[in-house]
Amino acid sequence: MTSFATLPDLILEPLVRAALTEDLGQYGDITTRAVIPVRTRYAAKINARENGVVSGMQIAAIAFRLVDPLLTVNIRRTDGSVCRKGDTLMEIEGSAASILSAERVALNFAGRLSGISTLTRSFVNQTHGTNTRITCTRKTTPGLRVVEKQAVLHGGGYNHRSGLSDAILIKDNHIAAAGGIAAALNAARQVASHMVRVEIEVDTLDQLDEVLATAGADVVLLDNMDTASLRNAVERVDGKLVTEASGNMTLERIPEVAATGVDYISSGALTHSAHTLDLGLDF
Template sequence: MTKSLRPQLSPLMIEDLVRNALLEDLGRAGDITTYATIGSEKTATAELNSREQGVVAGLPLAEAAFRLVDPSVRFEALVRDGDAVSPGQAIARVSGNARSVLSAERVALNFLMHLSGVTSYTARFAAEIAHTNARVTCTRKTLPGLRAVEKYAVRLGGGSNHRFGLDDAILIKDNHIAVSGGVASAVHAARAYAGHLVKIELEVDGLDQMREALTARPDVILLDNMGPDQLREAVAINRQHHELTVEGYASDVRRVVLEASGNVNIQTIRAIGETGVDYISTSKITMAAPTLDIGLDVVIG
């Protein structure tokens, strides 16, 4: 990933997240183990080392953990977020007051291990469909309080971000359709309500419902729990509808974007991507990603 395309995190958001994590870990009395065993004058230099192969994410949060505990601690990143690392590779070096280094260690590693795990797992999913035009995308199924940084990690792994919350895009699901009175009425109501910058996505669970959805012209159709054969047919129907629409009505009509969802995992995503859909959404890359094993080792005490 080139430097210009790497996502960025707000420093204010980083500080809030890390401060809350430190307050949770240090509690009311601080790191009593370190206070009891290490003198206040002791210094240490330590390296953060990857124990396995993966892709790093979360270095800005790790740096903030040490800085918020003690602004005098020096943090030197040896790689960048989004870089691939190998077992035994040092990814950062910290030096300063030993108490401060050890007190911030767990919070720094927790963010690094979790976010690097999300990025590494996303990269595996993305690699499975790299030969297709599809992109893997995350969902709103994220750990409470960590959505923004998990979505940041997904992008670092080559994935795409779905909506961040209920307020930034419209996704009409089966219950919305049932209550509103049908596919067309739901889409038309959403179109009347939404601003011109708000995308409208409609979930369908069958090809007949998809055909109905195409006439309502949402921006995106979510194909829920369809197998590869149905997905291929849906792609063909969408292409044919677009060609007929352009030929018969208007040359500026955009093809509806298709998103596949349901039963997506590392074993199934390749077959789904090869059907021709545009996006493949899955909660696995955020909710089921294994952590990347990263440790802190004192090299000079």
């Protein structure tokens, strides 16, 4: 099992606090307050109801601790580990009311993020025998990008830029507005720091040839090309640029695309179309 560095709790706490505030509303958990005696204590477990790759345990633990710092939380399956149906991922002990009040937020995060890491692992497994890496995109849930991209890492994938300020990515509309590929690349290099990489999107091999003839790009995004064109593009680049294939990257297509020799395959589906892993909290 790979060991992953965790994000600082102070980055995650605002996300969890907002979710808890949304769920608890103005009056708190009125069902639990009405039904559960104040001093009732319980031991609960978060159990996997299907196979997958775990993510979101850190953020689920924060949810329980924010509701009640006196709860004892024991993570049994760390983020990035494989789980099987029936496995216990987390144990929580303490006030029954506190556990019940945090339950849904904890499960929402853990199920969503575990779904992303599970789908990512499926994509990564399809690249076996190649050097191609799977990477996510900016097609994330608004406000949750940091944790969804972390979930991609837990699944064995890699992160693309986190936002518009991380790197320069010149897409088709930028090229049109700038006056062409050469104009866009020249302008980008005039302002790019030595710490900022420049990537440019191309749709055709003719556009790729223009990029190769113009200095300025570090990475070329081969967008919506068929497999034969991708193979041709990799041959033309010949290691001079990092290559990224994107567009219509289904799970079934990944092996043939990886076999072309591209360095990266990016897919928005990792975050926008992942199935939520079925997890449950049991007393």
